[in-house]
Amino acid sequence: MDIVVVNFGSQWTHRIWRRLRDLGCETRIVDVSTPVEELDCDGLVLSGGAVRIGSGGEEEVGHAHDYLDKLERPILGICAGQQFIAMHFGGVSKPSENPEYGKVSIVVEDEDDLFKGIPKRFTAWASHNDEVVSFPGFKLLARSEKGVNHAIKHESKPIYGTLFHPEVEHTEYGEEIFKNFIGVCKG
Numbered sequence: 001m002d003i004v005v006v007n008f009g010s011q012w013t014h015r016i017w018r019r020l021r022d023l024g025c026e027t028r029i030v031d032v033s034t035p036v037e038e039l040d041c042d043g044l045v046l047s048g049g050a051v052r053i054g055s056g057g058e059e060e061v062g063h064a065h066d067y068l069d070k071l072e073r074p075i076l077g078i079c080a081g082q083q084f085i086a087m088h089f090g091g092v093s094k095p096s097e098n099p100e101y102g103k104v105s106i107v108v109e110d111e112d113d114l115f116k117g118i119p120k121r122f123t124a125w126a127s128h129n130d131e132v133v134s135f136p137g138f139k140l141l142a143r144s145e146k147g148v149n150h151a152i153k154h155e156s157k158p159i160y161g162t163l164f165h166p167e168v169e170h171t172e173y174g175e176e177i178f179k180n181f182i183g184v185c186k187g
Helices: 013-022 057-061 064-070 080-088 174-186
Strands: 002-007 026-031 043-046 075-078 092-108 121-134 138-144 149-154 159-162
Touching (some): 002 013, 043 080, 064 080, 080 092, 080 121, 080 149, 080 159, 159 174
Parallel strands (some): 002 043
Antiparallel strands (some): 138 149, 149 159
16 A cells, blocks of 8 residues: 655644554655656645645645646545645635634544544644635535534545644544545555
8 A cells, every 4th residue: 555645845744654654554755746647656645734725825736736637546635735625626715714723623524434433523633724615526524613624525536635633643533534544545
């Protein structure tokens, strides 16, 4: 199982890589300037990052549009990665009315594959100024108690996004979320 982590500049990109490695995946970190033709993998994770997707940072995403259009593999976008995915498919991300930093309570609306076997409520780590407010072609999987959209899934493709960070120790069931994503990649 080979899952590539695309670095959008997150301080936690290496934690994503480590989580996947510790779960038995072959994994590597690549820059967003990596052409899609060089990504021979079973799945892809778009890390969070310093890029402000909802505030004009779209030019900093390199070849990421090609990843979504041409790479027919499961994809998980985390934080800025989630926002980029939603906007790529016509959604809207903008500065949050309720920015969340630190622990937030997540409410699972639809377990789908990503939240299989995970309680309907759990604590996760968030660190965001922007949020996805519209996501056509996607269904809502989870939100925070404040009503912020925290997890989405494309209606017909194995493309997921989380605003919270499943890679950090402060997120309950983060390992299980990655295991579930690996299961999707195994198909």
